[in-house]
Amino acid sequence: MISTWTSVIVMLVAFVNGARNEDGIQPCAEVQTSSSAVPLGSPVTATCVITDACPLVIGQAVHIVWMLGDRFLPSSSVSNESGRVSEVVIQSFNHTREFLTCCVQASPVQVVGGVEIRAGYPPEAPQNLSCQTNLTTPITLTCSWDPGQQETHLLTKYTLHTEIWDLNQNHTYKVPPGIHRYTIPRADFVLFSEMKIYVKAKNELAEATSVPIILEPTSAAKFDPPTILRVQAVPKKYGCLKLSWILSQHQAWMHNLRLSLEVRLETAERRQLIEQLIPVRQVRPARPVDLCRLFHGTQYLAQIRVRYLQSPWSEWSSSQSGVTLESAPTGRLDWWMKVSGDDMHKQLNIHLFWKPSKQFRANSQNVSYIVSVQKLPGEKGKLCSTMGNYCTFKLPRKAKKVYLSALNAAGKSNPTEVRIYLPKDHTVISDISVIPHDDRSLLVQWRSLVSPSPTGFVVEWRPLLKTDLSLTQFEITDRNQTSLVITGSFEPYKPYGISVYPRFKDGIGLPQTVNAYLRQKAPYMVPKIRIKKTWQSRIELTWDEIPLDQRNGIIQSYKVFYWNEKGLINAVNADLEERRVVLKDLNTGPLYEAYMMVSTFGGSLNGSTIHFNIEPFDVVTVVLIVTASGVGLSLLIIFIFTTCFSNHRRLKGHFWPAVPDPANSSIKRWTSESTQDTNLASDSEDPNPIYLSHLSFLDLPGKLSKQDDDLWLSSAEDTSDLGESICGSPFIPGYSGSNCDSVPYATVIFSSPRNSTTDKAPHVYLRSESTQPLLETEESFSPKCYQNMATEGLSREQCFFGKCHDCVPEEKADSDILWDDFPFLRALAMNDTQND
CATH class of the missing domain: 2.60.40.10 (Immunoglobulins)
Structure with missing residues (x-):
């Protein structure tokens, strides 16, 4: 708004004054001030005089008002006859540029005259005037200065002035606005003649001049970087090098000057530790320079720079190396x-x-x-x-x-x-810590116990990702030192193992070791989460350890975030050593998502997302159910088998018939005493072995009935069963009844085997003591009379079954015995054979 009103005022002032002047008519008013440019903050006085010819005031009263920009100012009228003169006083003009206008009170207010007032500060004297000669083509002299710290707010003009005394020449150079340097051409100065140079600054308020400088242009020249030709050892002079050099080709013509030379030396192997600056004064170009008091047998890298008198130094030359003469090593x-x-x-x-x-x-x-x-x-x-x-x-x-x-x-x-020194089982180091000290070093701190007191400490460090023992470094400290700044070629984001050992008079104690990083950042990778097992409402997640070269720092935490379809996010911190976490209180059914965040001191990294859900019957539940079912079934089977075995005889009777086993008959347990009566030899002869047949008859199923179709009945005359007949045999001692439940077996006794060549002995039939029943047979037969064979001269008929009227006479030969008449012995029919 202010700028718009100011523009309007300027246009009105120009229109009023300009129009009148073009028609030859005098302006309505004339405004006078003490100065159009005043110091900022100083008072300003202005007077406005309205002419008689102004059409705005003809025939009417005049009332004059003042405006500064768009703001009205109080004024005072000068006493005169018409009242057409007014004066205004501004106590402090705080604008750098503003319009002051004189107006006539009317409707609207009419501007009749005005003036622009500028305010600022006088210029400061230019500071730090300096000039530099450029000796390359084209040769020039450039001067520069500092205009000062304070802004003048007024247009300030600078001029550069030179005075050459030998030639009595003075030159003035106008400098463009806003520029604070100027380059003097080669024709306006002489290289080896002194000249005076100064700068003037001028604006509407004042003028200031800098402190002049007097110089010879050559002494203000900055040379190009020189060139080192070679660096070599001085013969027979230990610790000395000879350096040969020249100026650049643009300054080679200045070979008669005496220049100042500076040499920078550093060892090739340990640049960061040894650096020397050797000043050499008053040296002519292309003259070799000897550098002594250097280390023996050491390779040095050399650089040089030059200047003339007080001129600026040239830039450093390129490096050249040289080696001093060797000597035997010294020191420990x-x-x-x-x-x-x-x-x-x-x-x-x-x-x-x-x-x-x-x-x-x-x-x-x-x-x-x-x-x-x-x-x-x-x-x-x-x-x-x-x-x-x-x-x-x-x-x-x-x-x-x-x-x-x-x-x-x-x-x-x-x-x-x-x-x-042998290792000692002493632990005196505690609370070891390592923190970065700067971009190249680490600060190691530790605590030492009072007893046993060590004589000193050894701090050892090495990179953990490299196995080369030559990279191991160490530093020895005294007993009172508990911290050390170690400096070396530490790489950021790489792990280093740092150990502190206590030293004793007779050995080395146990160390304390920590891992450290110069700088840390987020790991390169996040391990993949694996589901180890699930049970009930829980799930166990595991993962592998991050490789050492992928960590980029010391792992601070493993945090697992998980959520379900409802979006509720939970977080669980995992143990750093176990690398496992158990998520609890999970619901069955909904799908869960989870990911892991790994953090170091330098940052964090999120891993990939996995999905899982909890089944209603998980593996553990199924295993428990199967185990319980198996145990119950096993107990049931054991109970059933125990019951069956305890009642196996009863069960056997239900499922299988009772079949006797002849092999387990009591006949096999007869002793020799029971067969002594069957020995056919005389008392003087040795007893012959007795051979028994192995034919036995099984138990009877029960007492035979007296029906007509009974297999054991031979005729209607004999109604007693076979068991009764045998039981009634007089050969059974102590028999006192006619009805018994079992029938004794009959066993055939032989005096020798069938293939024996001895005389035949009559067969002897002995009674068995077995109480098992006889076998049934399908063949129908009638009981026959069996005869006991004579033994030891005894020949007597005995009837086993029935009467004895059918017995065969005793004189009948053995070979004539009809085995068909002995159905029970039919299976034992044997034919004696003689060995040829």
């Missing part, structure tokens, strides 16, 4: 030792590490190290020789110390004595 080595093996059997394995101490100088590029049991190293006592920084060897018997020496082409160092 710091060492660290690990002992393993069996001290009782004197079989100790030694892992010896070493590094140069602050006083050690290898004095050569090719240094080897020898470990020996002798102070003067030789082939006889040498344990190992290597170009590295560690050695592994078996300690000889009775050896208490070894010697470590450095060797190069120029000689060997004094041996460093290494005492063999």
Whole structure:
């Protein structure tokens, strides 16, 4: 709104004044101020005079008002006859640019005149004026300055002035607005003549001049980077290098100048530790420079830069290397030792590490190290020789110390004595922690117990993803130190194993070890979740350990998130060591989803999502049901079998008939005493063995009935059963009844086997003591009379069945016996044969 009103005022002022001037008519009013540019915040006074010819005031009273921008200002009228003069005073003008207008009170207000007022600050004197000569083609002199900190708010113009005294020449150069530098052409200055240079700053309020500088353009020249030709050792001068160099081709014509030279040296192997700046004054270009007091046999990288008088330094040249003369190594080595093996059997394995101490100088590029049991190293006592920084060897018997020496082409160092310290079962280190110190180092802190008191500590570190023992580093501290900043080539997101060992007078104690990272970030991977088992409303999830090279930090937590179809999310933290989690209180039926988040100190990573649900009958429930059913069925079967075996005789009678077993008859248990009467030999002769047949008759099923179709009945005359007949035999001692339930067996006794060549002896039929019933037979027969054979001169008829009127006479030959008449013995029919 203000800018719009200001534009309108400017247009009105231009129209009123301009129109009148074009027609030759005087303007309505004239506005005068003390100055159109004033210091910011200073007072401003303005006067407005309305002319008599102004048509706006002819024939009427005049009332003048003032406006600053779009704001009315109080004014005071100057006493005169017409009242057409007015004055306004602004106590503090705080605008950098604004219009002040004079108006006549009317409807609307009419602008009759105005003026623009600008406010600001006077310029500061330019600061830090400097000039630099460019010696390359084209040769120029460039000067620059600082305009100051304060903004003037007014247009400020700068001019550069030069005065060459030898030529009596003065030059002024106008600088474009907003630019604070200017380049003087080669024709306006002389390289080897002094000149005065200064800068002026001017605006509507004031003018300021910088402090002049006097210089010779050559002394303000910045040379191009020089070139190193070669760096070589000085013959017969240890620790010295000769450096040959030249200027660039654009400044090669300035070979007569005396320049200042600066050399930067650093060792090729340990750039970050050794760096030297060697100033060389008043040297002519292309003249070699000797650099001495350097390490012997050491390779250096050299760079140089030059300047003339007070000119700026040139940029550093490219690097060139050189090696000083070799000499024998000097100083001692710091060492660290690990002992393993069996001290009782004197079989100790030694892992010896070493590094140069602050006083050690290898004095050569090719240094080897020898470990020996002798102070003067030789082939006889040498344990190992290597170009590295560690050695592994078996300690000889009775050896208490070894010697470590450095060797190069120029000689060997004094041996460093290494005492063999056995490990001690002492734990004095506790609360070890490692935190990053900066981008290249780690801070190790620990606590030590009071007893036993150690003599010092050893801090050891190595990368865990590499197995090369040469990467093992160590640092030795005193007993009062409990922290150490270790610096090395630590890589971010890589694990390092850091151990702190206590040292004692006679050994090394047990260490405390932690893993550390210089920087950490989220792991590269998340392990895949596996379902191990489910039971009831629970499920067990497991996963594999993340490989060490994929962790990117120390694992802080495994967190499993899971939810069902309702969307309620739950989270469970898992144990870091077990790598398992059990999700509880799950509902059967709905589908669940889960994923795992693995976190380190540097970030977290989410894994893939798995799906699972809980069945109404899970594996555990089914196993329990099957197990219970199996146990019940087994008990039932055992009960049934126990019951059956305890009543097997009763069951056997129901399912199988009672069939006697002749092989288990009591005839097989007869003793020799029961058959002594059958011996046919005389008393003077040795008794002959008795041979018994194995034919037995089975038990009778029961007492035979007296029906007509009974198999055991021969005629109607004899109504008694066979069992009764046998029971009634007079050969059965003690028999007192006619009705018995079992029939004795008849057994045939032989005096010799059938194939015997001896005289035949009559067969003897003996009574069996068995009480088992006889077998049934389908063949119908009548009982016959059986005769006992004569024994020892006794010949007497005995009737086993029925009367004896059918008995065969005794004189009948044995061969004439009709076996058909003996149905019970028919199966025992044997024909005696004579051996040919």
